[in-house]
Amino acid sequence: MAGRIVFRFPLLATVVALNLTPGGIGGKLSNQDTAKAIKIRHHFLSATEIPDVPPPPAPPEGVTAEYGHYLAEIAGCIHCHGPNLAGGPLPGVPDAPPAANLTPAGLKGWKEADLFKAIRQGEKPDGSRINAFMPWQDYRHMSTLQLKALWLYLQTVPPVPSKNQ
Numbered sequence: 001m002a003g004r005i006v007f008r009f010p011l012l013a014t015v016v017a018l019n020l021t022p023g024g025i026g027g028k029l030s031n032q033d034t035a036k037a038i039k040i041r042h043h044f045l046s047a048t049e050i051p052d053v054p055p056p057p058a059p060p061e062g063v064t065a066e067y068g069h070y071l072a073e074i075a076g077c078i079h080c081h082g083p084n085l086a087g088g089p090l091p092g093v094p095d096a097p098p099a100a101n102l103t104p105a106g107l108k109g110w111k112e113a114d115l116f117k118a119i120r121q122g123e124k125p126d127g128s129r130i131n132a133f134m135p136w137q138d139y140r141h142m143s144t145l146q147l148k149a150l151w152l153y154l155q156t157v158p159p160v161p162s163k164n165q
């Protein structure tokens with residue numbers, strides 16, 4: 001099972017592996033809810049059917065929407081937030097909050113710095129915590145270049161209104 005995640009989401013798999021080292025983030029988790037959310041999330045990622053398709057070809061590394069799109073694919077963002085990134089409930093995991101809408105309609109008013117804060121600190125612009133089911137603790141090792149590219153890509157996605165708005 002883990003092998004399939006490694007294959008489909010090389011970036012997520014790498015950072016998750018880092019967490020399992022004794023001194024890693026995993027070892028520092030004291031909050032039971034966080035630990036539970038991560039357990040459910042790992043179960044979700046390993047239990048969900050992942051199509052056996054090869055990863056998309058890597059574009060040149062750089063602050064481009066194209067590279068950001070590639071990262072969203074290999075890091076698994078689309079796996080939870082959906083191919084159109086509009087989010088919604090995650091099938092089979094009633095305990096998890098619905099995935100957020102990452103299209104410009106969902107991230108209305110967000111700036112690049114807000115994405116950095118969300119991914120590196122797990123905080124929304126209003127300062128509230130992002131649920132641990134969103135693997136920000138894994139993604140916070142993404143480089144500045146990678147996050148800038150992701151942000152550019154999110155700007156290019158067609159806006160989709162959130163279902164409960």
Ligand code: HEC
Pocket residue numbers: 041045071072075076077078079080081096097098099100101102106107115118119124129130131132133134135139150
């Ligand atoms: C395992 C499922 C999962 C994966 C993989 C995932 N997310 Fe999330 N994400 C969530 C969930 C669930 C939420 C909602 C959390 C909450 O409501 O507190 C969320 C919330 C967010 C938010 C906060 C948005 C807001 O309006 O508050 C951002 C930004 C985000 N995700 C970006 C990403 C990016 C970028 C990636 C890929 C690098 C990614 N996510 C991968 C599940 C996931």
